[in-house]
Amino acid sequence: xxxxxxxxxxxxxxxxxxxxMDPEMTNSSASEAVAIGAAKRxxxxxxxxxxxxxxxxxAWLFIAPTIVLLLAxxxxxxxxxxxxxxxxxxxxxxxxxxxxxxxxxYRRVLTDSDIWHNMLVxxxxxxxTMTFQVLIGFGLAWLINKNFKGHGVWTTVILLxxxxxxxxxxxxxxxxxxxxxxLFNYIVGFFTGVDPSSFEMIGSVNLAPWAIVIVDTWMWTPxxxxxxxxxxxxxxxxxxxxxxxxxxxxxRTFWSITLPMVLxxxxxxxxxxxxxxxxxxxxxVELTSGGPGSVTELASINLKREAFEKWRTGLSSAFxxxxxxxxxxxANIYVKALNRVKQR
Amino acid sequence: MANVSLRNxxxxxxxxxxxxxxxxxxxxGEFLVLLGPTGAGKTTTLRLVAGLEKPDAGSVLIDGAxxxxxxxxxxxxxxxxxxxxxxxxxSVYDNLAFPLRSPAxxxxxxxxxxxxxxxxxxxxxxxxxxxxxxxxxxxxxxxxAIGRALVRRPAIYLMDExxxxxxxxxxxxxxxxxxxxxxxxxxxxxxxxxxxxEAMTMADRIGILSEGRLVQVGSPREIYAxxxxxxxAARLGQPSINVxxxxxxxxxxxPRTAYSVGVRTEHxxxxxxGGPGAxxxxxxxxxxxxxxxxxxxxxxxxLTILAQPGTDLSAGEALRIEAANPLFFDEDGRRIR
Ligand SMILES: Nc1ncnc2c1ncn2[C@@H]1O[C@H](COP(=O)(O)OP(=O)(O)OP(=O)(O)O)[C@@H](O)[C@H]1O
Ligand SMILES: [Mg+2]
Numbered sequence: 001x002x003x004x005x006x007x008x009x010x011x012x013x014x015x016x017x018x019x020x021m022d023p024e025m026t027n028s029s030a031s032e033a034v035a036i037g038a039a040k041r042x043x044x045x046x047x048x049x050x051x052x053x054x055x056x057x058x059a060w061l062f063i064a065p066t067i068v069l070l071l072a073x074x075x076x077x078x079x080x081x082x083x084x085x086x087x088x089x090x091x092x093x094x095x096x097x098x099x100x101x102x103x104x105x106y107r108r109v110l111t112d113s114d115i116w117h118n119m120l121v122x123x124x125x126x127x128x129t130m131t132f133q134v135l136i137g138f139g140l141a142w143l144i145n146k147n148f149k150g151h152g153v154w155t156t157v158i159l160l161x162x163x164x165x166x167x168x169x170x171x172x173x174x175x176x177x178x179x180x181x182x183l184f185n186y187i188v189g190f191f192t193g194v195d196p197s198s199f200e201m202i203g204s205v206n207l208a209p210w211a212i213v214i215v216d217t218w219m220w221t222p223x224x225x226x227x228x229x230x231x232x233x234x235x236x237x238x239x240x241x242x243x244x245x246x247x248x249x250x251x252r253t254f255w256s257i258t259l260p261m262v263l264x265x266x267x268x269x270x271x272x273x274x275x276x277x278x279x280x281x282x283x284x285v286e287l288t289s290g291g292p293g294s295v296t297e298l299a300s301i302n303l304k305r306e307a308f309e310k311w312r313t314g315l316s317s318a319f320x321x322x323x324x325x326x327x328x329x330x331a332n333i334y335v336k337a338l339n340r341v342k343q344r
Numbered sequence: 345m346a347n348v349s350l351r352n353x354x355x356x357x358x359x360x361x362x363x364x365x366x367x368x369x370x371x372x373g374e375f376l377v378l379l380g381p382t383g384a385g386k387t388t389t390l391r392l393v394a395g396l397e398k399p400d401a402g403s404v405l406i407d408g409a410x411x412x413x414x415x416x417x418x419x420x421x422x423x424x425x426x427x428x429x430x431x432x433x434x435s436v437y438d439n440l441a442f443p444l445r446s447p448a449x450x451x452x453x454x455x456x457x458x459x460x461x462x463x464x465x466x467x468x469x470x471x472x473x474x475x476x477x478x479x480x481x482x483x484x485x486x487x488x489a490i491g492r493a494l495v496r497r498p499a500i501y502l503m504d505e506x507x508x509x510x511x512x513x514x515x516x517x518x519x520x521x522x523x524x525x526x527x528x529x530x531x532x533x534x535x536x537x538x539x540x541x542e543a544m545t546m547a548d549r550i551g552i553l554s555e556g557r558l559v560q561v562g563s564p565r566e567i568y569a570x571x572x573x574x575x576x577a578a579r580l581g582q583p584s585i586n587v588x589x590x591x592x593x594x595x596x597x598x599p600r601t602a603y604s605v606g607v608r609t610e611h612x613x614x615x616x617x618g619g620p621g622a623x624x625x626x627x628x629x630x631x632x633x634x635x636x637x638x639x640x641x642x643x644x645x646x647l648t649i650l651a652q653p654g655t656d657l658s659a660g661e662a663l664r665i666e667a668a669n670p671l672f673f674d675e676d677g678r679r680i681r
Contacts, residue, residue: 241396242429244416246443246492256442260433343476 085317092311105318115319118299124209125216125298126277130270132217137224138266142258144225145232155229162222170286173215177201177287202288208296212284216277224269231265232258267338271331278327299323345532346407346499347372348393353402355388355556362388364556365402370500373530375523376561377543379579380553386536387426389553390502393534394421406499422493426504426536428485430477430492437473440464440491463491466521468514482509487518494525500532507542519546540580544568552576574677577606583637583648587673592645594623595667599680606671609649616657617664624663640665 039047050058085105089098109115140158144151161169176184179197189196201211235258243253281300284290290297303323307316349369355362363385370376378386391397393404395416403412411419422443430439440460444451464470467487472480477488490506506522507515523546526533537543543550544564551561552575560572564580571577577585585606590598593605623642629651630637636651642665651657672680 238425238427238429239431241416242423242425242431242492243442245394245396245421245423247417247420247446247448248442249417249447252447257431 081317081320084314085321087314089313090311091307091313101314105315106322108315109319109322114294115299115302117294118297118302121209121295121297122278122280122299125213125280125296126274128210128213129216129220129277130274132213133221133224133273134266134270136217137221137269138228138262140221140225141228141232144229158225159222161219162226164219166219166283167286169215169219170283173211173218173287174202177211179203203292205292205295208288208292212287212296215287216280216283219283220273220276224266224273227265227269228262231262234265235261264338264342267334267341271334271338274334275327275331278323345372345497345530347374348407348500348532348534349405350389350393351403351405353389353392353404354400355385355392355397356400361556363392363399366553366556366558367402368551368558368561370532370534372532375526375531375533375535375546375548376551377535377537377547377549378551378553379537379540379543382538383555384553385556386553387504388556390423390504390534390536393500394423394502395419396423420499422496422498422501424489424493424501424503424506426508428482428489430485430488432476432478434477435473436464436469436475436477436480436488439477439488440473440495443492443496459495460491463494466525467491467494467518483511483514486510490518490522497529500534503533503535505537506535508538515542522546540582544580550580552579571671572679574604574606574673574679577671577673577679581608583650585671586647586649588642588645588647590672592643593665593667593670595670599672601674602672602680603675604673604677605667606673607647607649607667611667611670612647612649613666613668614649615664616661618662621664622662624665626657626659626661626663628659629657 053061086100086102087098088101088104090096144155144158173184176182177200179185179200182196184201185196185199188194199207201207201214239257239261240253243257248256279300280298281304284296284298285301288296290301294302299319300323303316303319306312306319347370349367351367353363353366366385366389368376378389380386388397392399395404395411395414399412403410405411406419406421431442434442437460440463441456444456444459460473461470464473467490469484469487469491472484472488477485480488486506486509490503493501493503507518510518519542522533525531526546535542535546547564549561550564550567552559552567554575560567560576562570567576568580571580574587578587585608587604587606589604590602593607595605598605624647625641627639627641627646630639636655638647638649638651638655638657640647640649640663647665657663674680
């Protein structure tokens with residue numbers, strides 16, 4: 001490290017951006033001046049260490065902390081989880097000897113009727129949130145794309161729920177769902193004539209699965225709407241004009257122009273939302289905590305219980321891996337379909 | 345096929361008066377070409393006929409029926425857009441089939457297929473039918489756009505510079521092809537172009553637009569030989585007409601109110617003259633391959649004319665030039681007949 005250089009390589013990349021600011025100087029002399037100035041201002045302690053390092057070495061120096069962090073909090077835990085899923089490890093009794101149990105945990109997860117029940121609950125939740133969010137989100141986007149008066153204000157208002165924290169949303173919807181004082185029950189009562197205090201959205205076995213669907217739809221429809229709106233805005237006017245001249249009515253234009261051209265956007269929105277909802281945890285825990293009984297216990301909620309209440313670390317690792325593979329596989333198939341739609 | 349007429353049409357976009365008091369009629373089976381510089385209102389005129397714009401004043405009639413406020417779909421017009429406007433998510437075949445698959449038409453699929461194949465063969469895109477319409481060259485897209493109009497038998501075809509992005513040879517071929525189709529079908533076509541050769545060769549009549557105004561309508565021959573004003577005279581002819589102040593050029597007899605003269609090659613008598621009668625000098629001869637242009641200096645003015653076939657004039661020679669039956673224009677550029 002003894003070599004003293006007039007132009008420390010550390011600053012080599014930052015120079016061209018500054019050079020054009022002085023038109024009098026030529027590029028190279030300007031950059032030299034900047035480099036020398038910067039080198040002079042570098043504290044001696046640092047300067048002594050970086051002198052003589054290659055650009056590549058310095059690049060590595062900069063990204064190393066990030067890589068270390070990623071390895072430590074992402075890659076290592078993943079591999080560790082895979083390992084644990086083959087053992088009977090219990091995190092609350094770490095001192096106990098760890099035994100290799102092979103595929104036992106996987107067998108137990110896949111034959112556990114409670115877990116299958118959780119998967120069904122997750123499936124129900126996914127199916128209906130996606131259906132409602134796609135229909136309502138697309139509908140709203142379609143209306144807003146008509147550029148009616150004040151559509152800017154409406155867009156902002158519609159986007160608000162998405163910006164709230166899921167915990168907050170879950171919490172205040174428990175109030176909206178109150179049979180006696182809740183606004184939701186009041187509005188349903190107002191329009192249907194049913195007595196508002198005669199039904200409990202959260203407390204009832206039949207209604208609770210719909211309660212979480214409604215809240216998630218309320219919160220995330222704006223997101224689907226936003227992406228659909230981007231899709232609708234990407235269709236140029238002249239395409240509609242061509243269709244009009246070609247004799248296509250509003251219905252045919254919608255089915256054979258608007259919908260196919262927005263479809264890739266819509267599918268992308270569904271992909272993002274479905275992955276998010278497969279992992280859904282906070283909102284539902286705040287609302288129902290999986291109850292009553294276990295009618296709203298999503299897979300992720302049970303997973304947390306297995307891991308951190310019952311402390312079955314090995315089993316829950318296997319459960320987590322199974323969920324991960326499911327999402328990953330489904331998403332892959334879906335992305336292939338999405339690409340085919342885009343290729344058309 | 346039908347006849348289409350525009351009556352006293354006005355159309356403004358904010359401050360821009362795109363079309364001003366335009367009146368003309370395209371007769372049944374007629375090929376009318378609108379010619380004009382960029383921004384003259386050609387596209388706007390076509391859009392008004394198609395119903396994509398509503399006129400501020402005036403009316404549009406198709407076969408005598410007032411369609412001024414009718415929707416485009418109900419007007420039965422086919423439009424070849426300047427920017428192609430293909431459906432990007434559909435194949436070339438489906439693009440061509442789109443207008444035929446309209447539920448009102450109920451055309452059987454095999455008739456659709458045979459029509460598409462006929463049109464595609466003619467436009468030389470038969471091999472591209474299964475391609476996605478975005479994966480085509482500009483010229484191919486343009487031909488698909490023409491094809492999408494030709495598969496139909498509408499009241500009128502509206503074509504907005506449909507040949508502009510084709511190479512010279514294909515353009516010449518399609519020019520003939522379009523003209524032939526128009527004759528065979530007896531199609532009514534309103535056609536927009538910048539290209540005077542297209543205008544001259546295809547048109548039954550030419551309409552000259554300038555700043556939204558229809559300046560003159562007439563047969564190509566009339567527009568060329570008998571223009572109403574300087575502007576129209578300058579639109580046709582290659583090289584374009586030379587307009588000189590009266591007196592710059594010897595003329596046999598000028599009308600009293602004449603202010604300027606317009607001369608084309610055929611209006612000039614040119615002779616080699618080394619003696620005192622010489623009034624001009626040949627600056628240079630421009631060789632363009634199939635033709636030669638002579639650039640002549642006449643006092644303070646320059647003339648560009650077509651070289652007579654077999655000319656042996658060469659640069660630097662002294663000439664005597666005289667105008668025979670030139671076009672005279674008054675102070676406002678109006679023609680004096
Ligand atoms: N939708 C619009 N909004 C505002 N101004 C417009 C619009 N469409 C056309 N114009 C204006 O109207 C005038 C005529 O336009 P038009 O498109 O008819 O010209 P054009 O003759 O087709 O020109 P080009 O040969 O370049 O295609 C132009 O000044 C243009 O700027
Ligand atoms: Mg135009």
